[in-house]
Amino acid sequence: MKLVYFAWVRERIGMAEETVEPPRNVETVQDLLGWLRTRGDAYDFALGESAAIRVALDHDHADHDASLSGVREVALFPPMTGG
Amino acid sequence: MANVRVAIVAEPLDITSEIERVTAGRGDIGAVVTFTGLCRDEDGRLEALELEHYPGMAENEVRRIAEQAAGRWEISDITILHRHGKVRPGETIVLVVTASKHRHAAFESAEFVMDFLKTHAPFWKKEHTAAGAVSWVSARQSDDDAEERWNAPD
Numbered sequence: 001m002k003l004v005y006f007a008w009v010r011e012r013i014g015m016a017e018e019t020v021e022p023p024r025n026v027e028t029v030q031d032l033l034g035w036l037r038t039r040g041d042a043y044d045f046a047l048g049e050s051a052a053i054r055v056a057l058d059h060d061h062a063d064h065d066a067s068l069s070g071v072r073e074v075a076l077f078p079p080m081t082g083g
Numbered sequence: 084m085a086n087v088r089v090a091i092v093a094e095p096l097d098i099t100s101e102i103e104r105v106t107a108g109r110g111d112i113g114a115v116v117t118f119t120g121l122c123r124d125e126d127g128r129l130e131a132l133e134l135e136h137y138p139g140m141a142e143n144e145v146r147r148i149a150e151q152a153a154g155r156w157e158i159s160d161i162t163i164l165h166r167h168g169k170v171r172p173g174e175t176i177v178l179v180v181t182a183s184k185h186r187h188a189a190f191e192s193a194e195f196v197m198d199f200l201k202t203h204a205p206f207w208k209k210e211h212t213a214a215g216a217v218s219w220v221s222a223r224q225s226d227d228d229a230e231e232r233w234n235a236p237d
Contacts, residue, residue, distance in 0.1 A: 007135055007207035008219050059140040061203065075137060075205075079222030082134070082165065082206025083120060083177050083197055 006077035012046035085153035096175040116189040118179040124172035137205035156188040201226040
């Protein structure tokens with residue numbers, strides 16, 4: 001699964017993208033966020049306030065309870081500030 | 084279905100040519116509404132805004148918003164152009180052009196588009212101040228509220 005990060009999520013984690021293979025029990029976005037936070041302080045700093053994290057699955061906005069089944073690209077980013 | 088034109092660009096935006104592009108040779112349009120979003124200097128404090136975007140998703144999402152507007156109002160044309168990269172005070176960040184037979188559809192659809200761009204289009208603004216500081220712009224609750232009113236029953 002490819003993960004892509006934007007704005008301060010990208011800066012705090014310290015990279016723009018990576019490919020990961022989460023354990024089998026990671027089924028939803030919420031599970032993924034929990035697992036990522038165990039990977040180090042940078043992830044915990046970036047994703048600790050999970051209510052502030054927005055998600056897109058294969059380029060579509062999604063909620064934290066969405067399933068990751070069949071998803072190829074997960075994007076994690078703060079609330080958007082375009083326009 | 085309306086003519087939809089969407090682009091995410093690094094170059095300055097030109098409102099005159101975008102209006103001309105929509106209206107040239109047309110006799111069916113009665114109203115054109117444009118919205119121009121500009122970079123402010125924040126009383127001289129701001130040197131530039133840097134707009135980060137999600138290249139794989141931003142254009143799709145902006146197109147989706149344009150198509151929602153086209154499905155909801157009787158508009159013949161809709162253009163949404165959004166900058167990425169560094170934007171200086173006074174430059175245009177976003178340009179929306181809607182055209183219709185009658186004005187209400189053009190006015191309302193343009194406002195709808197802006198409210199959804201703020202909350203759904205994957206862009207993030209970073210401030211560069213004249214003093215050399217950098218910081219991410221925070222999302223505003225008022226933008227969420229502005230979007231929410233389109234979901235309320237008429």
